[in-house]
Amino acid sequence: MEFRRLGASGLKVPVLSFGAGTFAGKGPLFGAWGNTDADEARRLLDICLEAGLNLFDTADVYSDGASEEVLGEAIRGRRDKVLISTKTALPMGEGPNDAGSSRARLVKATEDALRRLGTDYIDLLQLHAFDAGTPVEEVLATLDALVRAGKVRYVGVSNFAGWQLMKSLALAERHGWPRYVAHQAYYSLVGRDYEWDLMPLAQDQGVGALVWSPLGWGRLTGKIRRGAPVPAGSRLNETADFGPPVPEERLYRVVDALDEIAAETGRTVPQIALNWLIARPTVASVIIGARNEAQLRDNLGAVGWHLTAEQMAKLDAASRVTPPYPHFPYHRQEGFARLNPPMV
Template sequence: MVDTDMEYTRLGDTGLEVSRLCLGCMNFGSDAPWMIDDREQSEAVIERAIEHGINFFDTANVYSRGESEEILGDALDGRRDEHVIATKVHGRMANRPNGQGLSRRHVLEQADASLDRLGTDYIDLYQIHRWDDETPITETLSALDTLVDHGKVRYVGASTMSGWQFTKALYEADVNNFERFVSMQAEYNLVDRHEEANVLPVCRDQNVGVVPWSPLAGGFLTGKYERGEDPTEGRAADDEHTRNRFTEDNWAVLDEVRALADEKETTPVGISLAWLLAKDVVDAPIVGPRTVEHLDEQVAALSVSLSDDEIERLEAPKTPVWSREIGDV
């Protein structure tokens, strides 16, 4: 057993207890070169997470076209009720009409498919992966409400959208007495702070839990990349979104992260995650380790504390700005 003092919190204003770190399962699969593509190694990471006290796992139907859900379901077989499983719906799962989106048909169909792959009777947190411009939000909310009524879903959440869209969804849920979104997955880290000018104020005002994705900016905040060097390994070697973070403002942030890590005798990972964990709007950052060693380093961030002056120092190089183009990734 790993000796870890895991911390827990409530998700948003619900009574659901989740670990302060959520294990992201997008790496578990074979769709991209940066994924693990090794079931045994993936299960080892899940096992180490459980040893650390992590009880919150996030996946999606589109992650390697269901492979991630299958790996997670197999790993949790026999102890499913001890853990909180979150998955998502929206992306294309079939090359035909009604093969993607948030229509009632697709949402209900994909919920059943995810349940089968996960090997479970219920999903703790079912999230819409993106906004669907082609489907009325009331249709989507009605479908999610049906899933809760039938006991297939416990809570519903959302991910990556404009603040006005999320506000509209919360309003429509309230006036129609549909299940309300209790959480928001938002891209949020020290170099991607655009959501501070978009959806995070809505979450704070409405007591919606925030579960940040890409808390280490696709590996940029680990310090693995250097100015002026073309990445030949890691996610940036194959992912344009990660390479687009190689800006002078972001390098300036990383300079402060590295310097503060040296001063506090920790790592850039520890500093970057500690900054997120210090935000009162944040419930549980989604970490996506490829190895148990990476996970151990990420969990160690729970013991790192930052003063107000240190937080201000880390944030100084950038001013949060949001646009639809920034948020729609």
């Protein structure tokens, strides 16, 4: 397993990490993801650790805290062998302080997460969404206090717009507060919006990408084909409305390219899609999920080899879309390209 520094920090993380959204699945969204119990979670963690994967990601909102509880059971007795990432900010109740990133909410949410996880520190605490109702200074000062108290070691964000992340980084620098070192963002062969603003920002500011839903909300599992219905058992049947939309023709164009490369390499479609992501700029770790051992072992097979330049180019071409202004590809014009060469 390859390890990379998480952004501009000294923390090294594996290029594949494990998402615990399938743990203790409850409700219409997480219930469709999976319902892994503590015993099965321990078995999945065993497999991950044997492969060198030691970063496990969860969130308080996953099954109303039950995912953190199951993960806490699975890491019991081996806390020193794992890195734990969790997220907070999304609503956990109907009360006025049950959502957001206020000082009151962040302190309580951190204490609750520590209790559910059965640990006294969180390796990486991420804000699950930007809270427009709380001053950024209040958020950062609270995170600074949590770091100084030893309850949190590194901080990051998830699903931020570029200006929201940059404003936070600038204020952290001005006041000497901890800077965000990670941005957990959606990125896949059928969802490349991350490349327009967030990737150049991450490169410039030293923010590592933790990629969620790298298989395009289940679309790149190898089970979806042109002209065929979505297979029974696919989470797309129940959760498609929750995830990022993808035009059908773009999806099938990408799947066709993946199928061609699978035939050339003997690798599976998910392995190829994950390997492509691992090679992209600013990506620190790609978060994989699995309902069972077979899925996990297949995903772990995405490391230890490389796509050729020609195969990468084929996937790039199949998945490319024209970005909106001001990201329209002016690099086709020599003057614009000299001033601002594209990253990918």
